Amino acid sequence: MKSKFFLTRRALAGAAALACAAPLGAWAQAAPAAKPIRLIVPLAAGSTVDAIARAVAPSFSRTTGHPVVVENVAGAGGIPGTSQVVKAAKDGMVLGMISSNHVINPSIYKSIPFDSLKDITPIAVLATVPLVLVVHAGLPVKTVGELLAYAKAHPGSLNFGSAGNGSTLHLAGELLVSETGMEIKHVPYRGTGPLITDLIGGQVQLGFVSISQVAAQVKAGTLRALAVSTRQRSAALPDVPTLAEAGVPKYAFDAWVALMGPSGLPKPLVDSYAAAISTAIASPEARAAVMGQGLMVLDMGPDTAPGFFQSELLKHQKLVKQSGATLD
Template sequence: MRAHSLREAISLSLAAALLATSLFAAAQSSNADRPIRIVVPLAAGSTVDAVARAVAPAFGRATGHPVVVENVVGAGGIQGTAQIVKAPKDGLTLGMVSSNHVINPGIYKTIPYDSMKDITPIAVLATVPVVLVVNNALPVKSVKELLAYAKGNPGKLNYGSAGNGSVLHLAGELMVSETGIDMKHVPYRGTGPLITDLMGGQVQLAFVSISQVAPQIKAGTLRALAVSTPARSAALPEVPTMMESGVPRYSFDAWIALIGPAGLPKPVADSYAAAVQEALVSPEARNVITGQGLTVLNTGPDLAPAFLQSELVKHQKLVKQSGATLD
């Protein structure tokens, strides 16, 4: 009796999946000329926006649809993401999100969606390594010397970030957690003023994405001590990792992922993931990826959900530890 019920349940489940896929295929056929809208819940000019616009042409060629990238900003990405999760499940509205997607549930008391249950993870395209930089007035030339200085001068170091609960804030918070040093966090409204004050000495150190401080590192106006990732970055091959520098459990980077609303059939997510893979090797995308110092991951829909879930757990722990809140 149980075996019969199980077979019946499996048959119904398969039938439902096939029906969903066939309905989607019919919808796609009728929508063949309609564009795919990729919502970027961050400002134009951001790394996520640059990547979305770089992969859009080749992604469109692979899917057979024109692609329109649209920035919907507000509330740290919540407004744009709300549009993604509430969109029709016809595959014509997708979203390009960043690590903020798994940070926001901890720094905002309420958000109008569940960051995992209300999305279909399609692909994790790339990670965005960050680098620990210090201003030249600080008498340290390595992470080991920085930690010794911090322990000898508790509470005297200020580290800046792009804002409370930002990726750069949590990168610094992880260093505090892993080393036990005492530093003060100074939040800024974006990386532009942060870098200006970092060079001016108002803050002594910060974690910043490599592309945003590469000119200053090259010019010698900021000193790079370590990159955040387990492996060295091709953009700064001479700079050691935090792990190499004596912080063995330190591993941190931002990332960029393509998502859709919950309920997209798996064949659709698979086909879009394949289109992303094709787009990532296009000349348009390669130039941006190299220029931004990104590391291509291209984790597809089989592994992307577990990746995002693990990042959610990791970031929520850091948010709680930092005490960051935005409402």
């Protein structure tokens, strides 16, 4: 996967073809040009996924010739909102902007009302969400190596917090445990806000959090950033090494944002949407949102996205089994 903020040649060609076509041309084959596209975000307003959906909507609308209405259908790990997309007509008028939760849910819920792979059409994986490993400022460690040494010298004394059982923040911590053998206890919170509060207060000593949510605390020194979770450093924290650079060579973990529709969408429509969303993610509105959220744009369209979904599902199955997380 190549991370970048510009379009591939194929995406440019697709965007150019769309620009030359009248709005009632190829698009009208699938649905009336004036009909709005419902872009369902199965998470709360204000979330990272919601911010990206609202940032790409204006450009996506201009390119497709359809108004785009962003709808938040939050709750239950995104299952209710995703269910609406899965059950929608196969005309491309209902799409979903989803996160990594989509491939985590099958492992932590005993049952969900759809198949996370078979019942969707992946259109594009837009961006990854780098996480940063932070520690309480009073913990006497400044590097990952020092953290590992401290944990070995004080077995069972460290806690890592997350936004809840089975969350991406939880699984990022479980992967660290798996790769290092650290003896640390997981403390689940009801959301990221309480987690950050207790990290600052020292009730938990470490945790993974999205960069945008703790950038101010890291700058102020109330939290210390040790490493980022992705294979590449983040432009938002350029001086912070990756975990692989910091001594955990096999570690790589990130959350992500993707566009999908119900299964069975016509391939020409999927390809057109993929080109349109590539144009949208490169728009000024989206670039500002991406930078503000500390994200990295991905070049992944409908040809490679299904394989990515499959590999992510298998990866998270392993981590959830290791963690013992369950939500019903």
